[in-house]
Amino acid sequence: MSKNVGLFWLKDDFRFKRNLALIEATKNHDQVVAFYLYKKQKFESQEAQKWWVLKSLEEFKKKLEKQNINLEIIEVNTYRSFFDKLFHKENFSIYWNKVYEPNYLKFDNYLSKNFKNKRIQFKIFKGNILNEFNEVLKGDGTPFKVFTPFWRNAEKVYLDKIPLQEKKISKCKNRTSFFKNTIKLDQLLSTKDIYKKFEKNWQPSEEIATKKLKSFIQDKINEYSEGRNFPNNFGTSKLSPYIKHGQIHVETVWEECIKIKKKGVNKFLAEIGWREFNHSLINFFPHMLSGNYSKKFDNFPWEKNKKFLTAWKKGLTGYPIVDAGMRELNSTGWMHNRVRMITGSFLVKHLLIDWKEGEKYFKNCLLDYNEANNISGWQWVAGCGADAAPYFRIFNPILQGEKFDKEGDYVKKWVPELKNLPKKFIHRPWEVKDKKILNLGKDYPEPIVIHEHARSKALAAFKNL
Numbered sequence: 375m376s377k378n379v380g381l382f383w384l385k386d387d388f389r390f391k392r393n394l395a396l397i398e399a400t401k402n403h404d405q406v407v408a409f410y411l412y413k414k415q416k417f418e419s420q421e422a423q424k425w426w427v428l429k430s431l432e433e434f435k436k437k438l439e440k441q442n443i444n445l446e447i448i449e450v451n452t453y454r455s456f457f458d459k460l461f462h463k464e465n466f467s468i469y470w471n472k473v474y475e476p477n478y479l480k481f482d483n484y485l486s487k488n489f490k491n492k493r494i495q496f497k498i499f500k501g502n503i504l505n506e507f508n509e510v511l512k513g514d515g516t517p518f519k520v521f522t523p524f525w526r527n528a529e530k531v532y533l534d535k536i537p538l539q540e541k542k543i544s545k546c547k548n549r550t551s552f553f554k555n556t557i558k559l560d561q562l563l564s565t566k567d568i569y570k571k572f573e574k575n576w577q578p579s580e581e582i583a584t585k586k587l588k589s590f591i592q593d594k595i596n597e598y599s600e601g602r603n604f605p606n607n608f609g610t611s612k613l614s615p616y617i618k619h620g621q622i623h624v625e626t627v628w629e630e631c632i633k634i635k636k637k638g639v640n641k642f643l644a645e646i647g648w649r650e651f652n653h654s655l656i657n658f659f660p661h662m663l664s665g666n667y668s669k670k671f672d673n674f675p676w677e678k679n680k681k682f683l684t685a686w687k688k689g690l691t692g693y694p695i696v697d698a699g700m701r702e703l704n705s706t707g708w709m710h711n712r713v714r715m716i717t718g719s720f721l722v723k724h725l726l727i728d729w730k731e732g733e734k735y736f737k738n739c740l741l742d743y744n745e746a747n748n749i750s751g752w753q754w755v756a757g758c759g760a761d762a763a764p765y766f767r768i769f770n771p772i773l774q775g776e777k778f779d780k781e782g783d784y785v786k787k788w789v790p791e792l793k794n795l796p797k798k799f800i801h802r803p804w805e806v807k808d809k810k811i812l813n814l815g816k817d818y819p820e821p822i823v824i825h826e827h828a829r830s831k832a833l834a835a836f837k838n839l
């Protein structure tokens with residue numbers, strides 16, 4: 375056992391199971407301190423994330439204390455300013471898991487160089503991913519740009535590695551503190567109305583994540599291939615915020631899935647595969663974090679229309695399935711994948727608004743916001759990403775609604791003004807002629823654009839690329 379204190383830098387890893395850095399710290403040290411660096415500025419544009427992180431800190435702190443580990447929260451402006459001071463401290467070793475975003479990985483290099491120079495013991499571990507992105511490459515050593523061959527290869531690479539040995543957290547001898555100027559969680563938690571809504575819908579914890587996975591596998595995975603398309607069907611796992619914040623490791627998801635022989639497992643794991651693919655993309659092609667993956671989109675004539683953008687954000691476009699999706703997002707911090715595609719396509723193709731506006735809004739509202747998935751999801755929708763939807767694929771919000779929300783239950787849930795509409799009008803309320811049933815323009819907005827016109831305009835603009 376080392377006499378030094380073992381420091382564990384907590385980022386998106388609110389779990390004990392498969393938390394390699396924390397496990398190693400408790401194996402090597404009698405005294406371990408976990409610390410979280412709270413960047414106030416970051417959460418100003420990620421309000422939903424702020425709630426999830428603070429709730430997770432609250433819950434994880436109690437869990438760590440049972441293992442005699444203190445969790446210390448330190449407010450910082452930049453990670454660099456914090457670590458530049460830490461390099462001058464002594465009597466500690468430090469451990470952390472990787473976050474697969476180019477900025478984090480670049481910073482890991484900076485830290486490694488400095489810890490080495492100062493002869494401070496440190497160790498960096500694999501984070502929440504199946505394969506390190508540079509393990510999955512084409513035969514010629516270049517990265518994949520198309521999902522299907524990527525995933526075929528990635529599955530093989532992963533299967534070659536398992537079974538991995540499962541290690542466990544050890545209880546520390548006694549609790550200790552390490553940092554001065556730590557802050558208390560109740561200084562950070564606020565009581566916004568939206569947070570009250572989150573409280574009703576979500577419980578950020580490792581235990582809940584595990585339970586959710588198990589009940590999804592037991593009750594839903596069989597029907598997943600079809601069920602995942604229907605937004606009112608609860609056919610998906612809703613694990614995304616837990617995976618994002620590391621309350622569950624994707625290796626655990628994989629392990630639990632392959633234990634059973636049920637239909638839908640392969641399709642479900644392929645979605646985890648899209649997450650792997652997106653992480654590979656942003657690391658091999660980091661230019662896509664601030665612009666288009668496909669450069670030919672750089673001169674696309676996006677339109678600036680504040681009125682349209684606001685109507686989209688508020689769920690007041692006059693297209694029920696789009697409005698239902700945006701209101702689901704605004705109320706719960708989550709939106710069903712099919713509806714993310716429909717609302718995204720509507721913003722980019724019907725309104726011709728830059729996908730970056732949508733990306734920014736989702737980033738602020740999503741509890742599962744994840745750089746790789748959000749950037750790639752938006753570029754997929756816009757057609758400028760790798761292996762993206764072609765420009766001529768313009769989701770028709772009326773037909774999408776009629777196909778995937780046949781009975782209109784999803785719309786009625788989130789757009790209550792339409793709850794008395796007969797089924798045949800639910801996705802085309804402008805066809806209601808009886809004002810007693812619906813006074814269009816008063817009870818519910820008229821469509822902000824006409825689908826056919828918007829479609830032709832978008833096709834013409836995209837064709838010119």
Ligand SMILES: Cc1cc2nc3c(=O)[nH]c(=O)nc-3n(C[C@H](O)[C@H](O)[C@H](O)COP(=O)(O)OP(=O)(O)OC[C@H]3O[C@@H](n4cnc5c(N)ncnc54)[C@H](O)[C@@H]3O)c2cc1C
Nearest residue numbers: 610611612613614645646648649711742743744747748751
């Ligand atoms: C415009 C747009 C933006 C998106 N932004 C995000 C985001 O910020 N964070 C995020 O996690 N996902 C994002 N997605 C992907 C997807 O919509 C969500 O992961 C999914 O809806 C989460 O619900 P679930 O956990 O029930 O998924 P399930 O269907 O149960 O899938 C299980 C897990 O697989 C992963 N996954 C599922 N679908 C996808 C996908 N299409 N791409 C990548 N990974 C996937 C997620 O980790 C998910 O939790 C976005 C998609 C689009 C079209």
